[in-house]
Amino acid sequence: MPQMVLTSLSPDWPCQVKAPGTHDWERTATRWLRDLLPARYAGYSTLTRHHVLLARHAQLQLQHEMRAIRVALETSRVELPALGVVDAVIENTIRMYAVELEQLGRLARGVRLVGDALLVSSGVPGRRR
Known part of the structure; x- marks a missing residue:
């Protein structure tokens, strides 16, 4: 298995x-x-034994979470008042969604980096993005 050692890691590399x-x-x-x-995914041996598949699935999972947060963010001002949510709570909810979207973006960048490194480690050239 090829070894690679980076002299400096991207700021998006997970600590x-x-x-x-x-x-x-x-x-x-x-x-x-x-x-x-x-x-529930911990029980799927296919994911736990194959690191590249695990990275791919984590990336897909984060993409779906980001889509859900974007929808929630875009619809909050329209849908939440009809549910009886007051303006102050709506604004706090919007801020929460914005922070979560930023955090998910950081995680997604980290997953891409880790996934690429796992590909290289397994002898498959990394993706270019």
């Missing part, structure tokens, strides 16, 4: 994952990726 090429980095990457998924 919970060791640098590629260091001892046990793939285990930390797998654990981090698995933690991003709903708990």
Whole structure:
């Protein structure tokens, strides 16, 4: 298995994952990726045994979460008053969604980086984005 060691990591590289090429980095990457998924996915051995599939699924999961947050953000001012939610709570909800969308974006960038590093580690050239 080819080893790669980066001299500097992207600011989007997750702090919970060791640098590629260091001892046990793939285990930390797998654990981090698995933690991003709903708990029910831990029982799927296909995902837990194949790191690249796990990274792909985590990326898809985050994309769907981001879509859901965007819909919630875009519809809050129209739909929440009809549910009896007061303006102050609506504004707090919109801020919460905006913060969550930013956080999910950071996680998605981290998943892409980790996934690319796992591909290289397994001998498959990384994706270019």
